[in-house]
Amino acid sequence: MSLNEEVEILKKIPLFQNFEPAKLKLLAFASERIHFEAGQTVCRQGDPGDAAYVIISGEADILVDGPDGPIQVATVRDHGFIGEIAILIDVPRTATIRAHTELVALQIKKDLFFRMVREYPGVAVEVMRELAQRLERTTSELTRVRGELNRLTAN
Secondary structure (H helix, E strand, O other): OOHHHHHHHHHOOHHHOOOOHHHHHHHHHHOEEEEEOOOOEEEOOOOOOOEEEEEEEOOEEEEEEEOOEEEEEEEEOOOOEEOHHHHHHOOOOOOEEEEOOOEEEEEEEHHHHHHHHHHOHHHHHHHHHHHHHHHHHHHHHHHHHHHHHHHHHHO
């Protein structure tokens, strides 16, 4: 895949849609393409957050540690952006990411990501928008699950 094809993929990701082409080209050029086999771990919950990943192709499962083992909380597909929380707030990884299928991703290192945020404030706005949407989806899902749990325990 060429640099221009990677730029075209980055354009499809909401976080990067408003970037100028030159900025996207810089991001694609400075990022590393990484391949994972199905079942291979991309990163583990609790590990230091040193990079985020843009899924070029494939699917990744997002897993969190539960009392009885890992709990799958989401599946992210082509053009998804994963692993950014740990590089944004400097905390250990909040989830494990495992390739569900063969996975090809662009690895965006933490220092590159912060340089982009510092130099292009629009990146910070898009990151906040993406995280706010995820929080809204998580809150809605939690509300739904709590409602079901309350109905079950009331019976």
